[in-house]
Amino acid sequence: MNIAKVMMNYSLNVKKICLLSDKGKKAVWLINAVSGDFILKKIPINEGRLKFMIHSISFLTSNGVLTPSVMRTTNGEEFVAMNGEYYVLFEKVYGKKPKYNKKKELAKIMSGLGQFHKASTGIEIPKNTEPSFLLGTWKDEFRRRYNQLEILKKERKLASNKNKFDEQFLLHVDSFLSQCNEAISILDASCYETWVGNTQRNKTLCHQDFAAGNLALDKKGNLHVFDMDSLTIDLPIRDIRKILNKVMKKQRWDLTLMTEMLSYYQKTNPLSKEQYFVLIADCLFPHLFYGQVKKYYGSTEREWTEKKHLQRLKDMIAIELSKEKVLQAFKGEIDKVLK
Template sequence: MDTAFVKKIVAEKYGVMAVTIEKIKNVYLICDERRKYCLKIIKYEKPHFLFILATIKHLYNNEFKAVPPIIETLDRKEYIELDNNYAYLTPWLAARESNYDNPLDIEMTAKVLAELHIKSKGFEIKDNMKPRIGWFKWFDNYRTRKKEILDFKARIEKKEEKSEFDIIYMEHMEEELLRCDQALQHLGESDYYIKMTKEIRGRGFCHHDFAHHNVLIGADNRVAIIDFDYAILDTHLHDLASLLIRRMKNGKWDLENARFILEAYDSVYRVEPEDIPIMAAFMEFPQDYWQVGIQYYWEKQPWGEDFFLKKLAKIIEDKEEKQEFIDEFMFFNYKGKGGRTY
């Protein structure tokens, strides 16, 4: 999208007379003579965009101050239509990306995530929204992804000439398919359905992309959460288990690392003993192995063979230590004691 067009639109819709505009991924950094703004572009159909916008508004209206406020247009609308997409404007945050290897950052991040989950409670779905829904779907998702891995196998077998990636991916497939079955079995042995039945009544949601670059930390150590594009109606354990993975992957699988995050989260939102086996099953499913297969065989991303080989090598290198951790974590006798219960 041409920056001259963006400049014209923000002047018309917001009265912002931009001096400079810079495109950074799916946002535009817009500077006038006094302030900096972020114009966030969402490339989804309108019903899903309205769901994303509503999650942000719900948190802000519930006094969750870690989301930047949405700036209304001159005619008091919360978003604009922009070149067949939708966009909203917020202040630009002067902050750095969090570092999940930094104990102070990960502690603050876990506490803010817990607060986000509490403040997400009571979310109301309206007829004009089309949300992502994760309630009760973990079993179906894992079974579907296992079938997709088998589809990758069929595609590889049909090739007359197999790439190096194909050969290595196939070498590890039987083990990963077994891991799919183990994750399904362990999820079935957990209190997953009981937990979901309880949590769905709370009508909360997850951020669903709690990566370090979506958690910003200002000079005053205030945490800000951005990019709700993947928000989903699901248990808070989805986000918490994902945070554990992001902190420990690539050779940092350690029960003390997990305990540190759980204690920080638990100081705000109680972690129950039955939560541990559910999260362990979530973490056990070979999501990274499945995802790199999707990118290579279905999406055919143009990232080059070397990129995929390096990505696959990291997954393979990490899997034994990860499984050893999960086998221990599944029976971790953690007793929450600090935060609120729901």
């Protein structure tokens, strides 16, 4: 694809086009124009999903979330469709990536996540759009993943050519099947269904990757949020669990750090004690272990070496095992977060 042809749809005097990332279906270019810098993205979602993303960006911006504006074409369109692919041009925002190990910057991330969720509440779904919905799917998804681990366990036990990855998997899979069951039990006893019902009416967006790589702090310390192409309608817990996993992967689970992170979030989007039990259930489920196992056994082509897969599995096992006592102890710390 000649990106210069895409840029002909915009009234910009382009000086230079620089490819920043190309993953096939998804790509990013820096556009240097006389009037300033812009970011062009090839976004691998269908038109209905793309329109909802652009609608969401406008809605979030109107409610105080700082995110790059979508630039319109000379015809007033918010994207360019060419050869079955979709391109969106954004303003370029400069800033530094926040660091998890800096308390003030981690506080910005968590309070910013709370602001994001609060700002998205009440979003409407225009007729010509097609949002992603993961709302209400957790119980079925947890059980499906549990069953997949059970099937893999039986298959690898019977395999005659077990490798080191198989050995590690079989050594620990029963512990994680127990985590699955406990997570499902907690979810069944929680306010999950009621919360889902309320969210079906009011709607809340999850970013799905509200992590340092998709955030920037400008010179004034304001947090900017990027990459909205994975937006989904779901409980805010999905995003909270994901950022907790991101941070805890760096050092293992820590009760004090978890409590601090959630206290920062609580200041901008308060949750109830009952809702935090939904978080406990989601955090307890072995998402990281399952993801690594699926990556290894579910692919016919090895993206990584056997050694890297094995090391990553060992890392995920250590992280997952470190969380059980922390999550149990957190049940007694929730009131500190609510203050």
